[in-house]
Amino acid sequence: MTAWERVCELDALVPDRGAAALIGGHQVALFRLSDTGEVHAVDHLDPFSQANVMARGLVGSRKGVPTVASPMHKQSFDLRTGKCLDDPEVSLQVWPARVTDGWVEIQVDARSSAA
Amino acid sequence: MNQKKKLAVVGAGMVAHRLVEAMVERGADEAWDIEVFGDETRPPYDRVALTSFFSDRDPEDLLLGDGELWKRPGVRLYRGSIVSGIDREAKQIHARNTTFDYDRLVLATGSYATVPPVEGSDLPGCFVYRTVDDVAELRAWVLDREAVLGRKVKGAVVGGGLLGLEAAGALTALGADTTVVEFADWLMPLQVDQAGGGALRRIIEQLGVSVRTSTATSKLRAGRDGKVSRMQFADGDRIPADVVVFATGVRPRDELAREAGLELGERGGVIADEACLTSDDSIFAIGEVAHIAGRVWGLVGPGYSMAEVVADRLLGGDATFEGADLSTKLKLLGVDVASFGDAFAATNGSLEVVYADPTAGVYKKLVMSDDAQTLLGGMLVGDASAYTNLRPMVGRALGSDPTAWLLPEGMEPPSGSSLPDEANVCSCNNVTAGTIRGAVTDHQCTDIAAVKQCTKAGTSCGSCVSLVKKLMETQMAEEGLEVSTALCEHFSVTRAQLFDIVRVSEISTFSELIDKHGTGRGCDICRPVVASILASLGKGHVLEGENATLQDTNDHVMANLQKDGTYSVVPRIPGGEVTPAGLIAIGQVASDFGLYTKITGGQRIDLFGARIEQLPEIWQRLVDAGFESGHAYGKSLRTVKSCVGQSWCRYGVQDSTTLAIDLELRYRGLRSPHKLKLAVSGCARECAEARGKDVGIVATDKGWNLYVGGNGGFTPRHAQLFAEDLSTEELVQAIDRFLMYYIRTADRLQRTAPWLEAIEGGIDAVRAVVFEDSLGIAADLDAAMAAHVDTYEDEWAATLADEKKLLRFASFVNAPETPDPDLVYVEERGQRRPADDEERAVLIAGASIPVRDAEVTV
Numbered sequence: 001m002t003a004w005e006r007v008c009e010l011d012a013l014v015p016d017r018g019a020a021a022l023i024g025g026h027q028v029a030l031f032r033l034s035d036t037g038e039v040h041a042v043d044h045l046d047p048f049s050q051a052n053v054m055a056r057g058l059v060g061s062r063k064g065v066p067t068v069a070s071p072m073h074k075q076s077f078d079l080r081t082g083k084c085l086d087d088p089e090v091s092l093q094v095w096p097a098r099v100t101d102g103w104v105e106i107q108v109d110a111r112s113s114a115a
Numbered sequence: 116m117n118q119k120k121k122l123a124v125v126g127a128g129m130v131a132h133r134l135v136e137a138m139v140e141r142g143a144d145e146a147w148d149i150e151v152f153g154d155e156t157r158p159p160y161d162r163v164a165l166t167s168f169f170s171d172r173d174p175e176d177l178l179l180g181d182g183e184l185w186k187r188p189g190v191r192l193y194r195g196s197i198v199s200g201i202d203r204e205a206k207q208i209h210a211r212n213t214t215f216d217y218d219r220l221v222l223a224t225g226s227y228a229t230v231p232p233v234e235g236s237d238l239p240g241c242f243v244y245r246t247v248d249d250v251a252e253l254r255a256w257v258l259d260r261e262a263v264l265g266r267k268v269k270g271a272v273v274g275g276g277l278l279g280l281e282a283a284g285a286l287t288a289l290g291a292d293t294t295v296v297e298f299a300d301w302l303m304p305l306q307v308d309q310a311g312g313g314a315l316r317r318i319i320e321q322l323g324v325s326v327r328t329s330t331a332t333s334k335l336r337a338g339r340d341g342k343v344s345r346m347q348f349a350d351g352d353r354i355p356a357d358v359v360v361f362a363t364g365v366r367p368r369d370e371l372a373r374e375a376g377l378e379l380g381e382r383g384g385v386i387a388d389e390a391c392l393t394s395d396d397s398i399f400a401i402g403e404v405a406h407i408a409g410r411v412w413g414l415v416g417p418g419y420s421m422a423e424v425v426a427d428r429l430l431g432g433d434a435t436f437e438g439a440d441l442s443t444k445l446k447l448l449g450v451d452v453a454s455f456g457d458a459f460a461a462t463n464g465s466l467e468v469v470y471a472d473p474t475a476g477v478y479k480k481l482v483m484s485d486d487a488q489t490l491l492g493g494m495l496v497g498d499a500s501a502y503t504n505l506r507p508m509v510g511r512a513l514g515s516d517p518t519a520w521l522l523p524e525g526m527e528p529p530s531g532s533s534l535p536d537e538a539n540v541c542s543c544n545n546v547t548a549g550t551i552r553g554a555v556t557d558h559q560c561t562d563i564a565a566v567k568q569c570t571k572a573g574t575s576c577g578s579c580v581s582l583v584k585k586l587m588e589t590q591m592a593e594e595g596l597e598v599s600t601a602l603c604e605h606f607s608v609t610r611a612q613l614f615d616i617v618r619v620s621e622i623s624t625f626s627e628l629i630d631k632h633g634t635g636r637g638c639d640i641c642r643p644v645v646a647s648i649l650a651s652l653g654k655g656h657v658l659e660g661e662n663a664t665l666q667d668t669n670d671h672v673m674a675n676l677q678k679d680g681t682y683s684v685v686p687r688i689p690g691g692e693v694t695p696a697g698l699i700a701i702g703q704v705a706s707d708f709g710l711y712t713k714i715t716g717g718q719r720i721d722l723f724g725a726r727i728e729q730l731p732e733i734w735q736r737l738v739d740a741g742f743e744s745g746h747a748y749g750k751s752l753r754t755v756k757s758c759v760g761q762s763w764c765r766y767g768v769q770d771s772t773t774l775a776i777d778l779e780l781r782y783r784g785l786r787s788p789h790k791l792k793l794a795v796s797g798c799a800r801e802c803a804e805a806r807g808k809d810v811g812i813v814a815t816d817k818g819w820n821l822y823v824g825g826n827g828g829f830t831p832r833h834a835q836l837f838a839e840d841l842s843t844e845e846l847v848q849a850i851d852r853f854l855m856y857y858i859r860t861a862d863r864l865q866r867t868a869p870w871l872e873a874i875e876g877g878i879d880a881v882r883a884v885v886f887e888d889s890l891g892i893a894a895d896l897d898a899a900m901a902a903h904v905d906t907y908e909d910e911w912a913a914t915l916a917d918e919k920k921l922l923r924f925a926s927f928v929n930a931p932e933t934p935d936p937d938l939v940y941v942e943e944r945g946q947r948r949p950a951d952d953e954e955r956a957v958l959i960a961g962a963s964i965p966v967r968d969a970e971v972t973v
Contacts, residue, residue: 007929015664021928021929056671058667059636066636
């Protein structure tokens with residue numbers, strides 16, 4: 001079963017800068033892109049360093065793909081799929097995210113919370 | 116392993132070094148154990164650059180290679196080891212009071228400096244000019260005599276050749292009144308003709324050096340103290356001389372070979388064939404001791420070629436040495452002198468094209484074939500800028516009016532593609548144009564550093580680097596390779612170009628800049644670069660508005676990210692001076708927040724383990740105690756380290772601490788392409804290690820010596836002397852300009868040392884910008900620094916006063932004060948540190964065990 005959980009107001013997210021959120025015991029990194037207005041949600045845990053830092057990475061693009069770079073050792077991840085662009089073996093979990101009535105909402109399901 | 120053969124090398128100079136290097140590069144150390152015997156106490160060093168020891172003053176800087184060569188298994192360097200004999204029957208050499216076996220022996224003993232049979236030439240105060248020790252003793256003598264005599268020292272150099280003028284330059288640099296005495300009718304008779312020698316003489320005399328040509332030295336006389344004091348000439352004339360340097364020539368050190376019964380040349384030198392083999396086919400001779408193809412070769416270039424030949428032969432190859440290019444280009448007393456090919460027009464029917472401008476101190480001559488088409492050789496005095504392009508053209512058609520090459524503004528260098536593959540571009544290392552092109556086509560080299568590493572071109576004297584670069588770029592263009600200087604995929608220009616774009620435009624935001632001059636959304640490379648440029652130009656605070664999205668997390672939260680996602684905090688402690696109350700305040704903050712504390716190399720205190728949401732609270736306490744941001748997180752000034760200086764130290768000659776504090780307060784917060792470190796030492800003992808810094812200042816009894824371009828880290832570099840005996844005011848202006856020029860023109864993450872190497876004209880050009888305003892931008896640089904100083908504010912105090920900026924320190928957007936629940940610590944030596952994986956597993960499982968005698972805390 002799936003549920004959308006309200007996290008914060010959209011205005012609380014600075015465009016092109018990440019923010020961490022605590023959702024049901026999960027640490028999630030939220031990004032609001034300035035050009036498309038989209039909000040993306042991925043793991044806050046950096047799979048390379050095992051530290052909760054992804055939301056503090058720099059937002060950018062690589063060949064048109066919206067990315068976030070780990071602030072620890074700079075590996076880039078595709079914000080839409082969570083795939084690491086520097087190591088195909090590694091990826092971040094992605095959560096569906098949407099904006100409703102000026103609120104950012106994340107879809108939490110049983111599968112992801114067990115991850 | 117027992118099958119390895121033994122190679123013994125007698126002599127540990129530049130040529131021996133090249134031999135061993137060539138052997139190792141080709142993997143010959145697999146088959147050979149190499150033992151090198153040198154009588155000097157130092158590993159092989161750059162003898163050609165000996166005079167620079169006067170200005171750099173650190174013999175370590177002259178060492179060849181990085182020293183790794185001598186640490187390899189199978190390679191052994193015996194320093195201070197004189198080889199006393201060779202037993203050819205037993206194939207053994209005698210050294211270090213024992214014997215060493217060899218399968219093959221290489222003689223690379225080099226030359227002696229000769230001293231002519233002049234009465235009194237063994238008096239104290241008479242020197243030769245050959246080794247670092249010679250130069251060190253000469254320097255000590257001159258400084259000592261100056262102190263004892265209480266006046267300027269009178270120096271005389273016997274010999275007006277290449278080495279003699281080097282020595283004269285060294286004496287002049289030491290403050291001596293110097294006279295050069297040359298037996299021939301003009302200076303440098305082996306390299307230039309009479310007119311060239313005359314031009315050289317005029318330039319040198321203008322520099323304050325006296326010159327006597329057609330003069331024979333007959334006698335040296337001692338003063339009452341038994342030390343040399345007068346030089347007498349054959350014509351009866353005499354001059355005072357407190358120090359005498361003999362630079363009359365060199366003689367091969369062939370006595371070992373003579374005693375071993377090897378065949379010698381009539382005027383010395385070990386006779387060897389084109390394989391460099393002597394009359395004993397187990398013994399090679401290379402370098403200045405070898406007599407090959409009818410002569411001995413007194414330059415390093417041919418010696419290197421011989422070393423390569425022997426390395427090849429030892430590996431079963433059939434390389435030969437058949438003579439070499441004796442072209443030379445030198446800077447003597449700051450005067451360019453070059454001579455190449457048939458410089459004396461010995462070829463039948465050759466034509467000489469001469470350009471002379473006595474007022475400008477320039478004499479240039481090209482020797483052309485009888486049809487005025489083919490370049491045969493030439494000499495350049497006073498301005499040798501055309502040398503690099505002309506020398507590879509020897510034996511080829513110049514393709515244009517030869518006079519065009521001689522006129523000051525008329526030089527049209529050949530385009531990279533017109534040079535034939537076999538043209539020798541780097542004569543020191545014998546690298547052809549074809550080899551350089553091959554580095555691009557076959558070895559995928561796409562920048563000058565890679566080409567230098569791959570081909571060795573430009574790694575000795577460096578005079579050919581601009582030509583090597585041109586060849587590389589032309590070849591890359593032909594291959595369809597882009598000569599990329601792009602910052603990243605979003606900006607096709609260099610950092611320096613981007614800097615200029617921002618400086619001259621009205622652009623003050625990243626989005627505007629990338630819209631007009633880039634593509635995409637940017638990345639972790641270009642965003643921080645733009646942030647740094649905007650900050651350097653005073654276009655908005657690094658954390659203001661949109662700029663905030665450009666910053667790495669370190670700059671964004673003004674702290675240093677650590678491995679577990681927490682940060683470290685470093686308050687500024689200018690010059691490393693801190694009051695007891697300040698120390699207590701820092702200690703109290705650390706204690707209250709449970710921070711791990713460690714003293715940094717920059718004389719301040721690092722507080723580790725601060726969670727992001729704790730940073731404002733920690734800084735409020737620090738700001739209240741009078742501290743400000745230390746910018747340990749920024750590509751900006753870190754610290755100005757200092758020793759205690761004359762206020763306490765019994766050796767100090769200047770107040771280094773006060774200067775360090777003043778400089779740190781002046782440059783704090785200055786954004787730059789990479790971090791900047793400075794240091795000030797209060798005397799020549801250099802306790803602040805200033806020569807390991809981007810800008811290092813060492814006190815003298817007359818003022819301050821300024822060094823630039825040093826760093827520690829992965830590639831440690833000693834700073835080079837930039838200016839001497841500056842007043843504090845001159846010093847500050849020089850540093851202002853140096854730093855601003857660096858900030859404007861350096862590449863991203865390029866520290867000052869590689870910047871000085873990469874910038875056109877090197878350190879000399881930067882010195883001209885700083886002290887002579889050669890680019891006419893000095894006032895601009897001064898104004899930029901003044902603006903920085905005027906507008907500085909403490910970023911942390913400003914942030915604490917701004918509710919909006921404080922929002923970024925929330926740990927979670929929906930739980931701003933909740934600590935990261937995954938952080939786990941253990942205690943070690945009375946402080947905490949992040950748990951390692953093993954400790955974590957145990958701790959998270961709920962157990963509580965002591966770790967290495969330490970208490971566990973979660």
